[in-house]
Amino acid sequence: MLRVENLTKVYPNGTQALKNVSFEVADGEFLAVIGLSGSGKSTLLRCINRLIEPTSGKIYWDDTDVTAAKGPEIRKIRRQIGMVFQQFNLVKRASVYTNVMSGRLGYVDTFPSLLHVFSAQDRARALANLDQVGLSEKIHVRVDSLSGGQQQRVGIARALMQEPKLMLADEPVASLDPVLAHSILKYLEQLNKERGITVLCSLHFLDLVHRYATRAIALKDGELVFKGLPQEIDDAQFKSIYGQEAERVSII
Amino acid sequence: MTASEHTLAPQRNRTLFFSLLALVIPGSSQFLMGRRWRGALLFLSIPVLGYIVYWAQSYQKVGLVTIGSWTTSWLWAPLALFWIWNVFDARRLGNGQESNSFLGLLLVLVILYVVAWNVTQIKPERLVTRFNDAKSVATNLVNPDVITITINGEDRICAWQCMSEYISDTLAGRPTQGPIRASKTLLDIIGRVEQVKAPAWEVKLGLAQSGGQVTGFVAGSLIETIAMGLMATIFSTILAIPVSFLAAHNIMSRVPGGNVVYYITRTLLNIVRAVDPVVWGLLIIVWVGLGSFAGVIALTIHSLAALAKLFSEEIEHIDPGPVEAVTASGANLIQTLRYAVVPQITPPFLAYTLLRWDINMRAATVVGFVAGGGIGFFVVETIRMGGYQLYATALWSVAVVIILVDAISSTWRARILADQPSEPEKRRSTWVKIRTAFLVLLGVLAFIYCWNISEISIKDLFAPAPTLGSILHDFVTIDLGPKTLGPVVQQMLITIFQAMLATTLGAIIALPFSFLAARNLTGRSKLSVWIFYLTRGLFNVLRSIEALLYAAIFVFWVGIGPFAGMMALAVTTFGLIGKLFSEAIEEIDPGPIEAVTATGASPLQVINYAILPQIVPPFTSYLIYQWDINVRMATIIGFAGGGGIGLMLNTFFGLLQYHKAGTVVLFIVVVVALMDFASAKLRQVLV
Numbered sequence: 001m002l003r004v005e006n007l008t009k010v011y012p013n014g015t016q017a018l019k020n021v022s023f024e025v026a027d028g029e030f031l032a033v034i035g036l037s038g039s040g041k042s043t044l045l046r047c048i049n050r051l052i053e054p055t056s057g058k059i060y061w062d063d064t065d066v067t068a069a070k071g072p073e074i075r076k077i078r079r080q081i082g083m084v085f086q087q088f089n090l091v092k093r094a095s096v097y098t099n100v101m102s103g104r105l106g107y108v109d110t111f112p113s114l115l116h117v118f119s120a121q122d123r124a125r126a127l128a129n130l131d132q133v134g135l136s137e138k139i140h141v142r143v144d145s146l147s148g149g150q151q152q153r154v155g156i157a158r159a160l161m162q163e164p165k166l167m168l169a170d171e172p173v174a175s176l177d178p179v180l181a182h183s184i185l186k187y188l189e190q191l192n193k194e195r196g197i198t199v200l201c202s203l204h205f206l207d208l209v210h211r212y213a214t215r216a217i218a219l220k221d222g223e224l225v226f227k228g229l230p231q232e233i234d235d236a237q238f239k240s241i242y243g244q245e246a247e248r249v250s251i252i
Numbered sequence: 253m254t255a256s257e258h259t260l261a262p263q264r265n266r267t268l269f270f271s272l273l274a275l276v277i278p279g280s281s282q283f284l285m286g287r288r289w290r291g292a293l294l295f296l297s298i299p300v301l302g303y304i305v306y307w308a309q310s311y312q313k314v315g316l317v318t319i320g321s322w323t324t325s326w327l328w329a330p331l332a333l334f335w336i337w338n339v340f341d342a343r344r345l346g347n348g349q350e351s352n353s354f355l356g357l358l359l360v361l362v363i364l365y366v367v368a369w370n371v372t373q374i375k376p377e378r379l380v381t382r383f384n385d386a387k388s389v390a391t392n393l394v395n396p397d398v399i400t401i402t403i404n405g406e407d408r409i410c411a412w413q414c415m416s417e418y419i420s421d422t423l424a425g426r427p428t429q430g431p432i433r434a435s436k437t438l439l440d441i442i443g444r445v446e447q448v449k450a451p452a453w454e455v456k457l458g459l460a461q462s463g464g465q466v467t468g469f470v471a472g473s474l475i476e477t478i479a480m481g482l483m484a485t486i487f488s489t490i491l492a493i494p495v496s497f498l499a500a501h502n503i504m505s506r507v508p509g510g511n512v513v514y515y516i517t518r519t520l521l522n523i524v525r526a527v528d529p530v531v532w533g534l535l536i537i538v539w540v541g542l543g544s545f546a547g548v549i550a551l552t553i554h555s556l557a558a559l560a561k562l563f564s565e566e567i568e569h570i571d572p573g574p575v576e577a578v579t580a581s582g583a584n585l586i587q588t589l590r591y592a593v594v595p596q597i598t599p600p601f602l603a604y605t606l607l608r609w610d611i612n613m614r615a616a617t618v619v620g621f622v623a624g625g626g627i628g629f630f631v632v633e634t635i636r637m638g639g640y641q642l643y644a645t646a647l648w649s650v651a652v653v654i655i656l657v658d659a660i661s662s663t664w665r666a667r668i669l670a671d672q673p674s675e676p677e678k679r680r681s682t683w684v685k686i687r688t689a690f691l692v693l694l695g696v697l698a699f700i701y702c703w704n705i706s707e708i709s710i711k712d713l714f715a716p717a718p719t720l721g722s723i724l725h726d727f728v729t730i731d732l733g734p735k736t737l738g739p740v741v742q743q744m745l746i747t748i749f750q751a752m753l754a755t756t757l758g759a760i761i762a763l764p765f766s767f768l769a770a771r772n773l774t775g776r777s778k779l780s781v782w783i784f785y786l787t788r789g790l791f792n793v794l795r796s797i798e799a800l801l802y803a804a805i806f807v808f809w810v811g812i813g814p815f816a817g818m819m820a821l822a823v824t825t826f827g828l829i830g831k832l833f834s835e836a837i838e839e840i841d842p843g844p845i846e847a848v849t850a851t852g853a854s855p856l857q858v859i860n861y862a863i864l865p866q867i868v869p870p871f872t873s874y875l876i877y878q879w880d881i882n883v884r885m886a887t888i889i890g891f892a893g894g895g896g897i898g899l900m901l902n903t904f905f906g907l908l909q910y911h912k913a914g915t916v917v918l919f920i921v922v923v924v925a926l927m928d929f930a931s932a933k934l935r936q937v938l939v
């Protein structure tokens with residue numbers, strides 16, 4: 001279970017990106033995080049694995065205090081939390097294999113990993129995970145020769161190498177066209193349903209939230225303005241989250 | 253389980269077959285398994301390395317060991333290991349495993365660097381034992397002869413210390429040690445106002461009498477250099493435009509017989525481009541005699557070839573869309589050219605011309621080494637006299653001019669290549685028109701002035717020395733006899749190795765500095781931004797001066813020879829590659845760093861998996877590129893005492909042995925063109 005208590009983030013330049021945000025995510029949930037651009041979604045997700053240092057507040061992951069962890073401890077926590085990014089964040093010049101393997105780094109000894117030496121088990125794991133996302137043929141291909149959707153699947157395979165219990169996804173489909181968006185989200189849904197991985201996913205389109213999420217939270221200017229079931233977001237709710245002028249659009 | 257057992261036996265046979273094949277013909281298995289580049293490189297590298305080791309052993313006595321009565325070089329051992337590594341590589345690939353190139357690369361590098369170290373006659377102890385010489389040169393270099401002070405009727409150089417005393421004396425109202433003035437060196441470099449023979453136009457306008465004296469400005473060697481660079485750029489651009497059409501495949505393939513013209517033009521351009529302007533200078537002085545004019549011609553020839561190649565590539569990459577659209581609107585050929593072709597090629601042509609202007613200015617500073625005229629000639633004279641403070645003045649003034657040219661050229665280039673404002677939208681006010689007219693007038697005047705001081709004489713061009721014919725004939729009668737060929741090959745190899753060491757040394761030293769000069773690392777915070785500007789400034793100053801001009805320093809420090817040349821090349825390399833490296837670092841994408849950190853990786857692992865893969869390919873590519881440039885530079889470094897093939901070429905020209913000089917030039921052309929081709933291909937694979 002993930003518990004966030006009174007999380008606040010103030011950037012060095014004074015921007016209040018998160019204000020007193022509290023919520024809980026039960027194991028096995030698919031939680032959508034929605035909100036306008038700049039509302040603090042990325043900041044929230046990155047505070048959970050401490051890519052960004054929270055200013056105050058607490059985050060508990062299975063009763064470990066994430067905010068108090070240091071050095072090697074924080075790396076132990078991070079390796080249980082997979083992350084997928086909007087821009088994929090893959091090393092474009094490296095092969096699919098190397099990129100996927102980099103998801104295993106939190107588990108292996110530093111020295112052999114510097115020489116790119118991995119155990120047979122880990123290599124088999126990489127193949128299995130690539131198989132899961134349907135890319136096992138592309139294992140030795142350079143990432144920059146893949147399409148956007150394929151790159152995001154490599155990103156998912158990399159996160160799967162961590163054998164995560166929690167998956168953070170920061171607008172994983174915002175750079176992709178609608179058809180690919182569904183295919184990527186279906187992979188996340190599958191992981192959520194079949195492997196019981198808890199998913200925290202920020203999304204832009206409400207109909208994607210309705211389709212995939214089991215629960216949703218909404219941020220507005222760093223404040224939590226909604227917490228509940230996706231179906232509960234009615235027109236009034238929608239306008240308060242996205243502003244009065246907003247129109248509901250749907251993709252596909 | 254059973255499935256894998258079934259495939260095991262044929263798998264074993266396959267692996268054995270590929271291992272054996274690689275043992276007999278290195279690289280062949282890799283080639284057959286679809287690793288074309290790996291295979292081809294292995295196949296080529298074994299005989300090439302074999303020749304190098306053989307050559308190093310028999311001519312340069314590198315790594316000799318005696319076993320009983322048998323003397324050989326230990327370098328055969330790493331070569332044999334490399335051969336064996338190739339077999340294991342084939343085996344692993346045959347097993348379907350990824351093979352690591354690290355070990356093979358290491359063995360090759362051991363061979364190359366050991367040979368390079370020996371043939372370049374590296375004597376690191378000299379850097380220490382002759383350190384005092386270096387110190388005295390360094391002191392002279394930072395105290396250039398700019399101001400002269402007269403103390404008790406005696407003229408002395410007034411450097412920093414003397415100047416600061418003078419200034420503080422003046423400010424405090426104390427009497428100074430003596431009067432000061434601009435030094436003779438400074439006037440020689442920049443120019444002086446004195447009585448000169450009245451120029452023709454003043455006589456015509458009735459401002460002066462024929463044969464009378466008027467007060468005029470006599471340009472110094474630096475102004476002469478600027479004029480040479482400018483004239484060469486203008487001439488070569490004008491000449492390159494028509495030539496580039498002959499070298500553009502998409503145009504020539506439409507003309508009957510055009511393909512032949514295309515291939516001939518391309519080949520000629522590649523040959524001409526491979527010969528450095530300084531070497532062209534040696535040939536041109538035979539034609540028009542020593543002087544700035546010879547320099548202008550030499551620069552023009554080389555620049556013409558380089559520009560025509562770039563222009564023609566630009567023509568080949570023209571977007572056919574607009575041509576189609578304009579033709580479809582019913583425009584005739586001229587209109588189509590004007591509205592669909594010219595707008596497309598003008599910006600890149602201008603940008604390349606500006607780039608070439610920068611390059612030509614740099615080349616103009618050294619072409620005087622052989623052609624006479626300009627600051628290069630001035631430097632040769634000061635070095636001959638041992639006047640290192642005078643030499644320092646020349647270096648500093650070159651640095652100032654080239655840094656300015658570099659800055660102007662790159663900002664203009666950026667502006668041209670950025671989006672162009674469409675002409676009709678820009679309202680032309682009267683003020684803009686006046687300004688344009690004024691600039692055009694200024695340009696014309698500058699052109700005439702430069703024409704005059706670079707002593708351009710069309711007459712000389714058509715009245716070459718009577719011996720030219722026989723000399724040219726001698727030159728193209730390339731001497732391929734073993735007596736000439738042997739030494740030429742030797743010197744060529746030395747030159748290549750010299751360039752390789754210079755690239756390595758310069759790059760190793762530049763590496764840490766390049767991180768300091770990356771805007772995304774040091775340029776962000778106010779605390780460290782001065783480090784950014786300092787290192788960038790250091791790179792810019794050092795790369796603004798041609799290696800040939802540095803050579804004198806190292807000749808004085810470590811003695812004449814390839815070692816001195818290597819050091820001089822390393823200094824320019826430091827500046828050039830430092831800049832390129834730091835730009836590569838600035839382009840690092842922070843995304844992967846974030847992603848790998850999020851997996852729980854340690855900082856070392858983050859560097860290894862997210863940062864290194866992003867910078868190693870561009871760094872390697874720049875290294876190869878720099879080696880390519882350095883081989884070109886190394887072919888002329890011998891003109892300033894830096895050893896290698898340049899020294900040999902200079903000697904042959906000096907002894908009037910033109911047939912041998914022809915051999916050297918042929919080798920330079922072949923090697924430089926090959927390096928150029930190989931480096932472009934390798935870089936393509938890498939990035």
Ligand SMILES: Nc1ncnc2c1ncn2[C@@H]1O[C@H](COP(=O)(O)OP(=O)(O)OP(=O)(O)O)[C@@H](O)[C@H]1O
Nearest residue numbers: 011012013015017036037038039040041042043044
């Ligand atoms: N490194 C930073 N320094 C200062 N301010 C920042 C930084 N990163 C984000 N911000 C600010 O914090 C606020 C929240 O940003 P965040 O990126 O979390 O929003 P978001 O909801 O993910 O938006 P988007 O949908 O555009 O990705 C914004 O106002 C942003 O400008």
Ligand SMILES: [Mg+2]
Nearest residue numbers: 041042043170
């Ligand atoms: Mg965001």
